[in-house]
Amino acid sequence: MRTHPTLEDVAARAGVSRALVSIVMRGVPGASAATREHVLRVAEQIGYRPDSRARLLAGRRPRLLGVTLTLNHPFHADLAEGIYSSAEQLGYEVVLSAITPQREPRRAIDTLLDYRCEAAILVGALVREPWLSALGERLPVVVVGQGTRSRAVDVVRTSDAAGIRLAVEHLVELGHRNITHIDGGRGPGAAARRNAYRAGLRRHGLTPRVVPGGQSEEDGASAGRTLVDNPPTAVLTYNDRCAVGLLDVFVRGGLAVPDDVSVVGYDDSQAPYRRLTTVSQDAAQLATLAVQRAVARLEGETVPERETVLTPHLIVRGTTAAPAR
Amino acid sequence: MRTHPTLEDVAARAGVSRALVSIVMRGVPGASAATREHVLRVAEQIGYRPDSRARLLAGRRPRLLGVTLTLNHPFHADLAEGIYSSAEQLGYEVVLSAITPQREPRRAIDTLLDYRCEAAILVGALVREPWLSALGERLPVVVVGQGTRSRAVDVVRTSDAAGIRLAVEHLVELGHRNITHIDGGRGPGAAARRNAYRAGLRRHGLTPRVVPGGQSEEDGASAGRTLVDNPPTAVLTYNDRCAVGLLDVFVRGGLAVPDDVSVVGYDDSQAPYRRLTTVSQDAAQLATLAVQRAVARLEGETVPERETVLTPHLIVRGTTAAPAR
DNA sequence: CCGAACTACTAGAGCGCTCTAGCTGACTTC
DNA sequence: GAAGTCAGCTAGAGCGCTCTAGTAGTTCGG
Numbered sequence A, B: 001m002r003t004h005p006t007l008e009d010v011a012a013r014a015g016v017s018r019a020l021v022s023i024v025m026r027g028v029p030g031a032s033a034a035t036r037e038h039v040l041r042v043a044e045q046i047g048y049r050p051d052s053r054a055r056l057l058a059g060r061r062p063r064l065l066g067v068t069l070t071l072n073h074p075f076h077a078d079l080a081e082g083i084y085s086s087a088e089q090l091g092y093e094v095v096l097s098a099i100t101p102q103r104e105p106r107r108a109i110d111t112l113l114d115y116r117c118e119a120a121i122l123v124g125a126l127v128r129e130p131w132l133s134a135l136g137e138r139l140p141v142v143v144v145g146q147g148t149r150s151r152a153v154d155v156v157r158t159s160d161a162a163g164i165r166l167a168v169e170h171l172v173e174l175g176h177r178n179i180t181h182i183d184g185g186r187g188p189g190a191a192a193r194r195n196a197y198r199a200g201l202r203r204h205g206l207t208p209r210v211v212p213g214g215q216s217e218e219d220g221a222s223a224g225r226t227l228v229d230n231p232p233t234a235v236l237t238y239n240d241r242c243a244v245g246l247l248d249v250f251v252r253g254g255l256a257v258p259d260d261v262s263v264v265g266y267d268d269s270q271a272p273y274r275r276l277t278t279v280s281q282d283a284a285q286l287a288t289l290a291v292q293r294a295v296a297r298l299e300g301e302t303v304p305e306r307e308t309v310l311t312p313h314l315i316v317r318g319t320t321a322a323p324a325r
Numbered sequence C: 001c002c003g004a005a006c007t008a009c010t011a012g013a014g015c016g017c018t019c020t021a022g023c024t025g026a027c028t029t030c
Numbered sequence D: 001g002a003a004g005t006c007a008g009c010t011a012g013a014g015c016g017c018t019c020t021a022g023t024a025g026t027t028c029g030g
Helices: A007-014 A018-026 A033-046 A052-058 A074-089 A105-114 A129-138 A160-174 A190-203 A217-227 A240-252 A283-298 B007-014 B018-026 B033-045 B052-058 B074-089 B105-114 B129-138 B160-174 B190-203 B217-227 B240-252 B283-298
Strands: A064-070 A093-099 A119-123 A141-144 A154-158 A179-182 A209-211 A234-237 A262-267 A277-280 A307-310 A313-315 B064-070 B093-099 B119-123 B141-144 B154-158 B179-182 B209-211 B234-237 B262-267 B277-280 B307-310 B313-315
Touching: A007 A018, A007 A033, A018 A033, A052 B052, A064 A074, A064 A105, A074 A093, A074 A119, A074 A283, A074 B093, A093 A105, A093 B074, A093 B093, A105 A119, A105 A129, A119 A283, A129 A141, A141 A283, A154 A160, A154 A283, A160 A179, A160 A190, A160 A234, A160 A262, A160 A277, A160 A313, A179 A190, A179 A217, A190 A209, A209 A217, A217 A234, A217 A240, A234 A240, A240 A262, A240 B240, A283 A307, B007 B018, B007 B033, B018 B033, B064 B074, B064 B105, B074 B093, B074 B119, B074 B283, B093 B105, B105 B119, B105 B129, B119 B283, B129 B141, B141 B283, B154 B160, B154 B283, B160 B179, B160 B190, B160 B234, B160 B262, B160 B277, B160 B313, B179 B190, B179 B217, B190 B209, B209 B217, B217 B240, B234 B240, B240 B262, B283 B307
Parallel strands: A064 A093, A064 A119, A119 A141, A141 A154, A154 A307, A179 A209, A179 A234, A234 A262, A262 A277, B064 B093, B064 B119, B119 B141, B141 B154, B154 B307, B179 B209, B179 B234, B234 B262, B262 B277
Antiparallel strands: A277 A313, B277 B313
């Protein structure tokens, strides 16, 4: 288990200078085809792999994108996947920093800064506005999936208002007049969804009813327990995980979905197997746009607008139907 | 957005040498209390944060643990959380590398190697044995949650056989004689669980029946569709996600759980909200042991055994009961 | 056949840190 | 009071890479 081979080792063995090997490894012009091939073969032979730390240190630009994310969240997993591939296409590397119950967002972001990433893409990071703005002064920051009052950072998200409006219109068209919302508490976008729900119902002369929820299945389940004995004809949940918990309680409580009650989720993160009607955010597109925005800021392109808002779409599956009454 | 302050800047401003600042920042002995405080204050003032890349490069030992994981998997999220905190306690840093459908395990592991982490903790990385062994020759490797034939790496896992045995015994004691298993295909531990299930049933003179499943809710649901019309009295699933999909199909199909059919999951990853009877693996303990083992190898302790197998326990909740018939 | 222009390559500084070796001066010790 | 000890500090090399500046060698127009 001896130490890793270095550029020096490759250079010595190939009979060329360190600099030339570097040129070859980076794939930049400056070496003849023959030399290139020879060097690559030698590198391969001795199992050389460039040292990321050194490359990052020495380069004038690290070309490193820092990404925070919440593990355990399917939607974030999709975003991460998209971020990885978009970044790669644009020649950037990605370093992940997880946010967990024990490891709060600021901690996760500090780690990214310590790696001297050039820009930060924040997924699932709930930080207060002043801190976020301060961060935005230091490096390009793109917040994904939620809005912020800060003008110092970029935002890429889908319109919560539009998504909820689609869901409300769908339910109203089916004939529902008694529609409850299980909200997401302080979760990303929860306030916007709650407000849009209220506005949507008022627009139709209906009375909004918000039941406190949260981001997890458990939150959906506990909200469900308060509703199960005297259910509305339709429920709009903060997200799919919430909807899943709700469905579980409803079905166990003898309520048929969608016959007795319709349920609409949000995110399209769990939907396929459960035939859930839901509002879909295009994770791949959000990811691509976030990376593009970060890179645009880094490369000095002028992007006047700070916020990119995509329009979500409704996917009607099997958990919504006209009310029985 | 000027460049970050360096050790040099702190040293100049505090009127001391670079080396002294380094000593203070690392918290190692060699500076007086007064100087220490002074340097820290100056560092704070100018917003100095050590550069991870440089620290990693210069140090004789990087004290860096590389971790692969599958996003989107609640059990892995719990492991990651535990790994972060155990590593921190032992003075190691953690770098994550995600495995996604597009980014296969080898790719994820290569990234870790490029960061020159000292040891690798593999969560959710399915790689072939020869490659794994080759990796194990290069650096300490701890595989979490699944077994391997390779003798070149350490393994920390819970006993699949014991877990399945607990579940089978539980169902048999309740009076079930018609117990089906939905397996995990080629998933981690799937083969072991399948075999244990077969052995368990035979031990009781029962006939095993294995329905092909997989790792996701969707897999559970599709297996459920093949069972729903002619269900056994009990089903043992590969994991909780699988069980969740199964439950969904069963309940929609008019089967009451546990009245008509009992369901046992595996992992305890989703259980709380769904009152699922399941086999629990202690993620926190697995994580701690994995980190400890990696560190032990790094620090040259002799650990004769390669594999640490924990005994899982059964958590009986609301999805199992005596069969109606 | 000379200088310009270009290609192929190299020397060497420098990225921000750690760490060894050594230096200073105050305090013991006999 | 000379020698030893020790805490507190510094100089400087070096980690493995990138990148600028520059050196040979070849081609080519006039």
